Amino acid sequence: MEKSRSSDENYNKIIMIFVEEGLLEAAVTTIKEMKQSGLGLSPELYNSVIHGFAKAGKFNDCMLYMKEMEEELGIKADTETFDCLIEAYGNQKMYDEMNHCIKEMESRGCQSDHTTYNLLIQEFARAGLLHKMEKLYLNLPNRRMFLQRSTLIAMIETYAKFGILDKMEKIYHRYLKSVRVLNEDLIRKVATVYIKNHMFSRLEDLGHDLSSKNGGSELVWCLRILCQACQLSKKGTYYVAEEMESLGVPWNPTVTNILALAFMKMKDFKQLNRLLLELPSQHVKPDIITVGILFDACVDGFDGRTVKKVWGNVGFFDSEIEIHTDSLVLAAFGMGYFLKTCERMSISPKTGNKMKQVRTYRHLISLTRTLADVHGYN
Known part of the structure; x- marks a missing residue:
C-alpha cells in the first residue's frame, strides 16, 4: 500500500x-x-x-x-x-x-545431477519398482554420483519389505559406514527380516552396531537379549541380563517380557515366578504383554497365584491397559492365547488400541473369563 x-x-x-x-x-x-x-x-x-x-x-x-x-x-x-x-x-x-x-x-x-538420481531411486524404491531402482543404482558409479543417506534408507526399507535378505544386508553395510547415528526404526525393520528368517544371531550384531553409533539404549539391550532368548539359550540370556545388572541398566517392560517369554518357552517356571514377583521392587509396571505371558504360563502348568496376589496388592490390575513393549518382541514370539483373545475383542496388543469400555486389566480379565474357564486361566 x-x-x-x-x-x-x-x-x-x-x-x-x-x-x-x-x-x-x-x-x-x-x-x-x-x-x-x-x-x-x-x-x-x-x-x-x-x-x-x-x-x-x-x-x-x-x-x-x-x-x-x-x-x-x-x-x-x-x-x-x-x-x-x-x-x-x-x-x-x-x-x-x-x-x-x-x-x-x-x-x-x-x-x-546426483540429486535427480537420488530422488528417482527413492521414489522407485517407495513404489516397489525394484528393477527401475536397481538400474539407476548400478548406473551411479559410471556417472560418478553418490548415494544420499535418505536413498540408502529407502532402498533398505524396500528390500526389507520384500524380504530380499542379501541385497538388504549389502545396502545396510553401506549405510552403516556412511552415518554417525543409526535410524532406530530402520534397525527394527532389518531386525524383523532376520527374525522372519530365523537368523537370530544377526540381532546381536545389530545391537553392537547400534551401540557403537548411538550408545546404550533400550533397543540395544532388546536386540542383544532377544538374540539369546529366540535361540532359547539359557546361558546366553543370563549373561546379557547379568551384564545389564553390572552396568546399572534399569529394567524395562521390553527386556522383562523377553526374559519372561524365554523362561516360559524353556519351562523354567522357577525363574519366571522370581522375575514376575520382582517387578514391583524393580519399579517395572507390567503391560498387556506381561499379563498375557502370566495367563498363558498358567495354561502350561505355571502356578501364578502368588504373582496375581502380589500384583493385586500393589493395585496393578486396577491400572489402565497399556503397552510399553518393543514391537520386535511380538515379531519374535508371536501372540499367545490371551493376546489373541484380546485382539478378537478389538484390543490390539500391537498398538494399544482398545474398546472404550475396557479400561483396566481387571475388567479385561473378567471379559475373557469364558475363555479362561476353557483354558484353565484361574
Whole structure:
C-alpha cells in the first residue's frame, strides 16, 4: 500500500511466504499485482511458485509458470525445477509422468545431477519398482554420483519389505559406514527380516552396531537379549541380563517380557515366578504383554497365584491397559492365547488400541473369563 515499499524484493518475499504456507491462491493474486505494478518476478520466485504447485499436485499450473518463466525472463527451467517435479510426481504415484519429466529435461538440455538420481531411486524404491531402482543404482558409479543417506534408507526399507535378505544386508553395510547415528526404526525393520528368517544371531550384531553409533539404549539391550532368548539359550540370556545388572541398566517392560517369554518357552517356571514377583521392587509396571505371558504360563502348568496376589496388592490390575513393549518382541514370539483373545475383542496388543469400555486389566480379565474357564486361566 505504501509506494516506497512496493518493490521487487518485498513482493518476492511475500509470495515466497504464501507458497511456503500453501496459500497458492494468495500467491497467484500477489503475482498479478506485481505485474500490474510493473514489477518483475525473479527466477528464484518462479522456481518457488512451481515447487508450491508441484507439492500441491497442481501440475498444469506448474507447466503454466514454467512457460511464463521462459517467455518473460528468457530463462529455462533448471535441474532444481525438474527435481521438484519428479519428487511431486512420485508423491502422487505418477510414475509415467516421472519418466516423461526426465525426457523433458534431456530435450531441454538440462543435465540430471546426483540429486535427480537420488530422488528417482527413492521414489522407485517407495513404489516397489525394484528393477527401475536397481538400474539407476548400478548406473551411479559410471556417472560418478553418490548415494544420499535418505536413498540408502529407502532402498533398505524396500528390500526389507520384500524380504530380499542379501541385497538388504549389502545396502545396510553401506549405510552403516556412511552415518554417525543409526535410524532406530530402520534397525527394527532389518531386525524383523532376520527374525522372519530365523537368523537370530544377526540381532546381536545389530545391537553392537547400534551401540557403537548411538550408545546404550533400550533397543540395544532388546536386540542383544532377544538374540539369546529366540535361540532359547539359557546361558546366553543370563549373561546379557547379568551384564545389564553390572552396568546399572534399569529394567524395562521390553527386556522383562523377553526374559519372561524365554523362561516360559524353556519351562523354567522357577525363574519366571522370581522375575514376575520382582517387578514391583524393580519399579517395572507390567503391560498387556506381561499379563498375557502370566495367563498363558498358567495354561502350561505355571502356578501364578502368588504373582496375581502380589500384583493385586500393589493395585496393578486396577491400572489402565497399556503397552510399553518393543514391537520386535511380538515379531519374535508371536501372540499367545490371551493376546489373541484380546485382539478378537478389538484390543490390539500391537498398538494399544482398545474398546472404550475396557479400561483396566481387571475388567479385561473378567471379559475373557469364558475363555479362561476353557483354558484353565484361574
